[in-house]
Amino acid sequence: MADTNGSSNEPNGSGSSFPGLALVPRADAEQTRKEFTSDQEVRWCPGCGDYAILAAVQGFLPELGLRRENIVFVSGIGCSSRFPYYMNTYGLHSIHGRAPAIATGLASARPDLSVWVVTGDGDALSIGGNHLIHVLRRNVNVTILLFNNRIYGLTKGQYSPTSEVGKITKSTPMGSLDHPFNPISLALGAESTFVARTIDSDRQHLTSVLRAAAAHKGASLVEIYQNCNIFNDGAFDVLKSPDTRDEVLLRLEHGEPIVFGTDGAKGLQWKDGRLEVVDTATTLVEQLVVHDAHADDPSLAFALSRLDNLEFSHTPIGIFRDVDRSTYDEKMTQQVEDAVTAQGEPDLAALLRSADTWTVSG
Amino acid sequence: MTKEVKQLDRVIIRFAGDSGDGMQLTGDRFTSETAAFGNDLSTLPDFPAEIRAPAGTLAGVSGFQLHFADYDILTPGDRPDVLVAMNPAALKANLADLPENGDLILDKDEFTKRNLAKVGYTSNPLEDGSLDNYKVHAIGLTSLTVEALKEFELSRKEAERAKNMFALGLMSWLFNRPTESTERFLNTKFRARPEIAGANIAAFKAGFNYGETTESFSVSYEVKPAKLTPGTYRNVSGNVALAYGLVAASRLSGLPLFLGAYPITPASDILHELSKHKAFGVRTFQAEDEIAGVGAALGAAFGGALGVTTSSGPGISLKMETIGLAVSLELPLIICDIQRGGPSTGLPTKTEQSDLLQVMFGRNGEAPVPVIAASSPADCFHAAIEAARIALKYRTPVFLLSDGYLANGAEPWRLPELESLPDLTVEFTTAPNKGEGDEAVFWPYLRDPETLARPWAIPGTPGLEHRIGGLEKADGSGDISYDPTNHDFMVRTRQAKVDGIARDIPLLEVDDPDGGARVLVLGWGSTYGPIGAACRRVRNSGHSIAQAHLRHLNPFPANTEDVLNSYDKVVIPEMNLGQLALLIRGRFLVDAIAYNRVRGLPFKAEELAGVLTDVINSG
Numbered sequence: 001m002a003d004t005n006g007s008s009n010e011p012n013g014s015g016s017s018f019p020g021l022a023l024v025p026r027a028d029a030e031q032t033r034k035e036f037t038s039d040q041e042v043r044w045c046p047g048c049g050d051y052a053i054l055a056a057v058q059g060f061l062p063e064l065g066l067r068r069e070n071i072v073f074v075s076g077i078g079c080s081s082r083f084p085y086y087m088n089t090y091g092l093h094s095i096h097g098r099a100p101a102i103a104t105g106l107a108s109a110r111p112d113l114s115v116w117v118v119t120g121d122g123d124a125l126s127i128g129g130n131h132l133i134h135v136l137r138r139n140v141n142v143t144i145l146l147f148n149n150r151i152y153g154l155t156k157g158q159y160s161p162t163s164e165v166g167k168i169t170k171s172t173p174m175g176s177l178d179h180p181f182n183p184i185s186l187a188l189g190a191e192s193t194f195v196a197r198t199i200d201s202d203r204q205h206l207t208s209v210l211r212a213a214a215a216h217k218g219a220s221l222v223e224i225y226q227n228c229n230i231f232n233d234g235a236f237d238v239l240k241s242p243d244t245r246d247e248v249l250l251r252l253e254h255g256e257p258i259v260f261g262t263d264g265a266k267g268l269q270w271k272d273g274r275l276e277v278v279d280t281a282t283t284l285v286e287q288l289v290v291h292d293a294h295a296d297d298p299s300l301a302f303a304l305s306r307l308d309n310l311e312f313s314h315t316p317i318g319i320f321r322d323v324d325r326s327t328y329d330e331k332m333t334q335q336v337e338d339a340v341t342a343q344g345e346p347d348l349a350a351l352l353r354s355a356d357t358w359t360v361s362g
Numbered sequence: 363m364t365k366e367v368k369q370l371d372r373v374i375i376r377f378a379g380d381s382g383d384g385m386q387l388t389g390d391r392f393t394s395e396t397a398a399f400g401n402d403l404s405t406l407p408d409f410p411a412e413i414r415a416p417a418g419t420l421a422g423v424s425g426f427q428l429h430f431a432d433y434d435i436l437t438p439g440d441r442p443d444v445l446v447a448m449n450p451a452a453l454k455a456n457l458a459d460l461p462e463n464g465d466l467i468l469d470k471d472e473f474t475k476r477n478l479a480k481v482g483y484t485s486n487p488l489e490d491g492s493l494d495n496y497k498v499h500a501i502g503l504t505s506l507t508v509e510a511l512k513e514f515e516l517s518r519k520e521a522e523r524a525k526n527m528f529a530l531g532l533m534s535w536l537f538n539r540p541t542e543s544t545e546r547f548l549n550t551k552f553r554a555r556p557e558i559a560g561a562n563i564a565a566f567k568a569g570f571n572y573g574e575t576t577e578s579f580s581v582s583y584e585v586k587p588a589k590l591t592p593g594t595y596r597n598v599s600g601n602v603a604l605a606y607g608l609v610a611a612s613r614l615s616g617l618p619l620f621l622g623a624y625p626i627t628p629a630s631d632i633l634h635e636l637s638k639h640k641a642f643g644v645r646t647f648q649a650e651d652e653i654a655g656v657g658a659a660l661g662a663a664f665g666g667a668l669g670v671t672t673s674s675g676p677g678i679s680l681k682m683e684t685i686g687l688a689v690s691l692e693l694p695l696i697i698c699d700i701q702r703g704g705p706s707t708g709l710p711t712k713t714e715q716s717d718l719l720q721v722m723f724g725r726n727g728e729a730p731v732p733v734i735a736a737s738s739p740a741d742c743f744h745a746a747i748e749a750a751r752i753a754l755k756y757r758t759p760v761f762l763l764s765d766g767y768l769a770n771g772a773e774p775w776r777l778p779e780l781e782s783l784p785d786l787t788v789e790f791t792t793a794p795n796k797g798e799g800d801e802a803v804f805w806p807y808l809r810d811p812e813t814l815a816r817p818w819a820i821p822g823t824p825g826l827e828h829r830i831g832g833l834e835k836a837d838g839s840g841d842i843s844y845d846p847t848n849h850d851f852m853v854r855t856r857q858a859k860v861d862g863i864a865r866d867i868p869l870l871e872v873d874d875p876d877g878g879a880r881v882l883v884l885g886w887g888s889t890y891g892p893i894g895a896a897c898r899r900v901r902n903s904g905h906s907i908a909q910a911h912l913r914h915l916n917p918f919p920a921n922t923e924d925v926l927n928s929y930d931k932v933v934i935p936e937m938n939l940g941q942l943a944l945l946i947r948g949r950f951l952v953d954a955i956a957y958n959r960v961r962g963l964p965f966k967a968e969e970l971a972g973v974l975t976d977v978i979n980s981g
Binding site: 025038040067068069070071072073074075077084085087088089090091092093094095098101102103104105106107108109110112113130131134332335336338339340342343344345346348349351352353355356357358359360361362 | 394397398400543587589590591592593594595596597598606609610613618620622639640641642643644645647649650651653654657658659660661662663664665666667669683684686687691776777778780821822823824825826827828829830831832833841842
């Protein structure tokens with residue numbers, strides 16, 4: 001690889017608070033949001049939740065202090081997948097569903113890059129479902145932002161693999177038939193090492209989750225509930241309205257008891273092998289479930305992912321799981337290094353002769 | 363007593379047996395011995411797609427044909443001089459190809475009532491006179507092997523499994539092959555089980571000694587080493603040569619090789635081979651599917667690697683959308699299509715040339731991709747380097763076509779001098795290319811005026827951050843553009859870039875020794891050997907014929923039309939239903955005569971010679 005890293009810019013190093021970015025060179029100077037804003041006109045519909053996510057990412061990236069040229073956004077197809085055009089970093093707007101595969105090649109070939117995948121519910125969970133589960137199980141060092149608006153927007157309003165059953169859309173005038181995916185459960189089932197959920201409109205929460213996802217070494221999946229105000233407006237209103245949100249949202253904090261509701265009136269307790277919502281007033285504190293995002297066993301994370309229903313009765317947000325496992329790209333690099341150690345410096349002439357040879361003289 | 367040794371100039375041997383009999387290994391070993399002896403050779407493995415079809419059935423017959431000579435040869439040969447048949451099924455499946463008076467070596471122990479009935483013999487051909495026209499050597503290969511191994515503590519079944527080595531030993535004696543490399547090979551292969559290595563070597567030696575003592579063979583044969591071009595040689599199969607070519611291209615370009623692939627017959631051996639060479643900085647990624655294989659390769663190419671994906675026809679179909687993206691992104695990418703019989707799953711282990719039109723046109727939109735085809739197993743090495751050269755220089759995906767025949771077939775390869783290989787050094791763009799001073803910016807689609815290639819600026823390069831994708835781009839800036847005139851311009855420019863490669867590839871050469879030919883035979887890919895052998899026959903019978911073979915199928919060499927127009931008739935033999943013929947007719951309005959067979963096997967020289975002679979004689 002060409003040495004394009006300046007000598008004065010050392011990577012973060014393994015002692016960094018961002019282990020996932022340890023090999024990415026750091027910027028010379030403080031950065032601003034403006035530096036991450038490209039010259040392209042943003043062409044999402046006015047009022048789209050994507051604007052808030054774009055602003056949060058652009059506003060948050062200076063905090064990482066990475067060299068801008070070492071950041072790459074890769075996307076598939078869909079409204080969300082226009083995202084790379086608006087970032088003043090390297091970017092690749094690819095084809096439907098394939099961004100995780102393309103990002104896998106890029107991240108594996110270039111461990112010095114911070115690679116982000118921007119995708120949507122149709123892109124990641126329908127046409128690209130296979131690539132998503134495999135990038136997660138391999139633990140490739142990429143950060144995946146899954147914009148979930150529960151609808152196909154760019155094709156003008158068909159139901160998606162996260163739409164609720166019975167959804168009336170142009171392609172389902174009598175209601176959709178298929179049972180939806182739960183992206184968090186799916187990611188946990190694929191043994192993803194980092195799984196989180198956040199909401200487009202909650203800038204502070206969104207930023208904190210992005211920070212943790214970027215810090216994570218390996219594949220991070222962040223599901224972002226994102227409003228499509230044209231084809232599925234208000235899908236997440238229950239989670240956003242000041243009247244309802246506190247009763248519904250469970251803000252997961254590692255090491256803290258999981259309590260929610262007005263004045264923390266509700267909590268969770270294990271009963272008969274599953275999580276149940278209980279009154280904190282009548283439950284012993286030691287019986288309340290304490291969140292452990294770092295548990296190797298994904299059972300609690302999975303149980304949390306199953307707590308909710310499509311009508312948002314109890315919706316956990318935050319980090320479900322954040323565990324350490326070696327990454328695909330670092331193991332691939334290790335094998336290359338091991339091979340050099342075992343076989344010595346490569347010698348093409350010797351390779352070509354690595355079978356019985358004979359000489360014909362003139 | 364020393365037996366008589368007769369000199370021959372060439373021999374064709376076919377080993378045939380059950381899938382579990384180890385015929386491919388036997389053939390490989392005989393090939394290695396023959397290569398080490400210095401003969402020219404050509405091989406044709408022919409095996410079923412099933413790993414172990416029911417034992418003793420026609421469906422389970424696996425064959426390996428080897429042609430070796432004291433002069434340069436072009437094909438594995440049409441018909442065997444010697445057929446080794448390990449059971450009745452192998453006899454039945456192959457006997458029709460054995461000429462009268464050919465040598466037939468049979469394992470008589472396998473000619474039991476049950477085995478005969480399994481393949482529909484109502485009487486035993488060893489006894490009913492049906493083999494009277496052949497020189498039959500009915501030998502108890504199984505029982506002799508078991509007897510030879512009685513000192514070893516092996517079950518009867520284990521001992522029987524060494525019968526292929528007994529047969530190999532016998533054939534090694536019959537053709538005076540050197541035996542050291544096989545003993546060395548067996549010791550290495552069974553390093554972990556020395557008793558198995560010892561038993562196989564004992565069986566091999568027993569077969570050799572049997573030849574020397576039995577009265578069934580009164581003479582042995584010798585084929586002198588071939589007078590080939592001076593140099594150092596090794597034996598190589600197409601897939602290994604292709605893998606080496608990719609490694610060489612990586613070294614020559616200074617770019618790390620990244621292979622994204624999904625297992626598929628007959629391409630998997632390239633993945634296997636490359637995964638052994640990580641010391642060369644090779645990264646191999648066994649993807650979750652064909653699409654991810656090419657996607658990862660393209661992602662790596664965006665990052666500055668030499669991105670490669672390998673597959674066969676069905677996998678190529680799946681990759682096409684990503685290849686279209688590569689056309690739009692204008693990034694270097696090598697796509698190796700090791701063709702097999704189609705459509706659909708087709709004939710996984712058999713050869714065919716039926717993906718030419720798929721790779722030319724199998725994408726949405728106007729999506730031109732250069733196409734290169736290897737013509738022999740060893741040529742796969744140079745074809746891979748040429749594919750890399752074009753991909754890197756023109757920033758384009760390139761198809762490299764091989765097929766099952768080249769992939770698994772082997773021939774001696776004169777090793778190239780490394781200094782003779784082309785310099786593929788790539789200059790990444792490191793500075794803005796549009797405007798001056800503080801106003802200077804990077805335009806990812808500002809092209810080189812000569813090659814029309816766009817600049818390749820890789821992530822990590824400061825100041826050149828840019829976004830590219832599958833949406834149509836404005837000429838120069840690369841911004842998204844839906845402008846009608848711009849789209850028309852970009853479509854034509856991408857086509858012009860690929861067409862312009864014609865200025866950068868060798869002219870089509872014609873082999874017309876006496877200069878008097880009126881008929882040209884035009885081929886591409888793996889038919890090179892059979893067509894060449896057929897032309898020799900035609901010329902030996904007193905006719906003139908010209909031969910030209912296309913390595914570059916898109917674009918065609920600049921003089922192709924002139925060559926075609928220099929002859930009264932053009933014959934195009936292909937292992938498809940006329941795909942090159944369609945292109946030639948469409949492009950040049952030449953009324954080419956197509957000769958097509960799709961039998962999953964290469965053409966026979968005799969058959970093609972007949973076709974060509976008929977065309978010549980038809981006036």
